[in-house]
Amino acid sequence: MTNAMPQQAETSVISAKALNLTFQTNDGPVHALRDVNLEVGKGDFVSFIGPSGCGKTTFLRVMADLEQPTSGEVLVNGVSPEAARKARAYGYVFQAAGLYPWRSIGGNIRLPLEIMGYDKAAQAERVREVLELVELAGFENKYPWQLSGGMQQRASIARALAFEADILLMDEPFGALDEIVRDHLNEQLLALWARTQKTICFVTHSIPEAVYLSTKIVVMSPRPGRITDVIESPLPKERPLDIRDTPEFLEIAHRVREGLRAGHAYD
Numbered sequence: 001m002t003n004a005m006p007q008q009a010e011t012s013v014i015s016a017k018a019l020n021l022t023f024q025t026n027d028g029p030v031h032a033l034r035d036v037n038l039e040v041g042k043g044d045f046v047s048f049i050g051p052s053g054c055g056k057t058t059f060l061r062v063m064a065d066l067e068q069p070t071s072g073e074v075l076v077n078g079v080s081p082e083a084a085r086k087a088r089a090y091g092y093v094f095q096a097a098g099l100y101p102w103r104s105i106g107g108n109i110r111l112p113l114e115i116m117g118y119d120k121a122a123q124a125e126r127v128r129e130v131l132e133l134v135e136l137a138g139f140e141n142k143y144p145w146q147l148s149g150g151m152q153q154r155a156s157i158a159r160a161l162a163f164e165a166d167i168l169l170m171d172e173p174f175g176a177l178d179e180i181v182r183d184h185l186n187e188q189l190l191a192l193w194a195r196t197q198k199t200i201c202f203v204t205h206s207i208p209e210a211v212y213l214s215t216k217i218v219v220m221s222p223r224p225g226r227i228t229d230v231i232e233s234p235l236p237k238e239r240p241l242d243i244r245d246t247p248e249f250l251e252i253a254h255r256v257r258e259g260l261r262a263g264h265a266y267d
């Protein structure tokens, strides 16, 4: 018997077409994004890597409806970023954990749920679930200052996961952490991604981090901010940390480095 179901075409979760964004500043126009085209499939883990000022954060902010493009189009889940924001299609994790110091960890995670009108029982259930996902079960009543930097960043990820969005936008979430903690969080994030099947857009400055985490690596260069290479990773989904010593890993890292070098102005 043949399967009569048509093969499901890969659905684009993020689709950018001829995207341009120019900031008007007192020193003249800044071309933060120039002719950016990108398709991100469901369940992809996409890293954006490039030197300071190449438009990584701006691109993420366009997806999140925090910046408006000058021209071109971005669709998130097939709709405008504004419609996606209203539908709570994504969670956003910032560079700094950004937890409210006067609220407990549980209170911080509950905040978006309170705003969205989840009832008390559903809030409690969701907080418990996401704290487990980021391995912070039992820390609900602690305050941010009682947690290490890595734990705070995990709590911030838990908050972004709380309202069950399919997309996670992460702007250099581990940039301020030391390498050992960062390695550990990278492992945990991969496990979380595998468990939840989310689509993740992740900004980073680190080549090993981008190669270790991603199914797709987007290399960007500044002035004007544009995409110079998109690498589909041949690495398996199952990735122990020591995969970073394999020839396949080093080959991709080399290609990313070459892409960064080609687009670098050295000024």
Ligand SMILES: Nc1ncnc2c1ncn2[C@@H]1O[C@H](COP(=O)(O)OP(=O)(O)OP(=O)(O)O)[C@@H](O)[C@H]1O
Pocket (backbone or CB within 6 Å): 023, 024, 025, 030, 031, 032, 050, 051, 052, 053, 054, 055, 056, 057, 058, 059, 225
């Ligand atoms: N609101 C703004 N007004 C004017 N210029 C801006 C604004 N936001 C960003 N820019 C400029 O746009 C360019 C891209 O900035 P963006 O923050 O997206 O870069 P980035 O690649 O994320 O950098 P970093 O790695 O340092 O975070 C930079 O030249 C920046 O100075």
